[in-house]
Amino acid sequence: MTNMNRDIRNYMFTASSISLSRIATAIFYISILWVSFTVTHSPVYTGIADGLVTLPLFLSFAVGSFVDNSIHKKFIAILFSLIRACSVVPLLFTFLFNQKAFLIIFLFLFAFSVGLTSDFINSVRAVWIKKFLKEGEKVKRYRAFSNILYNISEGLGYILVGFLISTGVTFTLIFVLLIYLTSTIPISLIKVYEEPKRHQLKAGARKLSDPLNFIRKSPIVLVLFTEGFLVNFIFGMFGVLTTVMVVRIFQLPALYLSVIYLILTLGISIGSFLERKEGFPRLNRVFWSIAVLAVMLIALSYITQFIYVLLPMFIIGISIGVSEIIIFSGIQNNVPEEITGTIQGYYNSLATGLTFLSAPITGILVQFTGYHNTFFLISTFSLAIILIIIWRRTITHVHRN
Secondary structure, X not given: OHHHHHHHHHXXXXXXXXXXXXXXXXXXXXXXXXXXXXXXXXXXXXXXXXXXXHHHHHHHHHHHHHHHHOOOHHHHHHHHHHHHHHOHHHHHHHHHOOOHHHHHHHHHHHHHHHHHHHHHHHHHHHHHHHXXXXXXXXXXXXXXXXXXXXXXXXXXXXXXXXXXHHHOHHHHHHHHHHHHHHOHXXXXXXXXXXXXXXXXXXXXXXXXHHHHHHHHXXXXXXXXXXXXXXHHHHHHHHHHHHHHHHHHHOOOOHHHHHXXXXXXXXXXXXXXXXXXXOXXXXXXXXXXXXXXXXXXXXXXXXXXOHHHHHHHHHHHHHHHHHHHHHHHHHHHXXXXXXXXXXXXXXXXXXXXXXXXXXXXXXXXXXXXXXXXXXXXXXXXXXXXXXXXXXXXXXXXXXXXO
């Protein structure tokens, strides 16, 4: 019972750290999009800035393996949490001294740094979640409630950023710096037993090909990876699309971009709540969630007034929330504990990391095919992937609920 209480307490500290990070990251994300587009007026540059956040996640397989084999996971989490906070400083000084010539350079470097440091921190958290929630059927319940907390935190960040940007970018960056620093405190309070070095040396001898073989031989994990890639790829496109929507189509201030992401986050929270029950996830729900998402994208292309954007965004959020819980808990429940960090790293590389491509691609599509046509192209892409998923499930006979 004592160990159980300690594990739950550790898990709550982990969740608290993630929640604080989500507040800062939500503010950072909207700020990056807004500043990039309003300064350059280019969807392509905005897409690059958006994509640079996820570019480091291409290295997640190596980061995950490094974390799995490390005996100093807590130190890694604290170190990279502090580095992430300090990466705000160069961009902050650029605005303080009005050095606009270096603005885009430091903006890109800041986006890349946040992505890289977050990758290390998230890999440690993935290992800790597996350790603290030893009973597989409880992962889904705790993850669902935590996801609601995370999305509430993101929503708070989206509410704040609209007001913060109106007071000035410098003040916004100072606020991000302070929140990132505060998110390190719960990590320092976690009390976790680090495995002996001799055991870690044995784990360190494991080849990176072993997790790859496990993924290749696991039809369920393969399908989850494919679905996760699609959901994250499409989600990565929203940054550019919504920024262009608010600035160019509706010609509204940053607060309205915050409202869109607030509604999207609210939908994700409700989707997570719908998947809160214990037990193994029904994998076919991800398929239907993606189908709904594709339909809502088409609906968005016809909307000409801002108020009517909110309902499709809310429904898209629900679809993403349901998918996130099922994919995360599905991977956690089908992967051995000793390679959880590595597998999570591969997932980040293939599912989240490849969203680096989605933002610049969206910027290029908007630039050369037009805002409205981009929605149709994304919907067509989504439907094509759905057909691939159906084909994959048919040939692998994956029908597990």
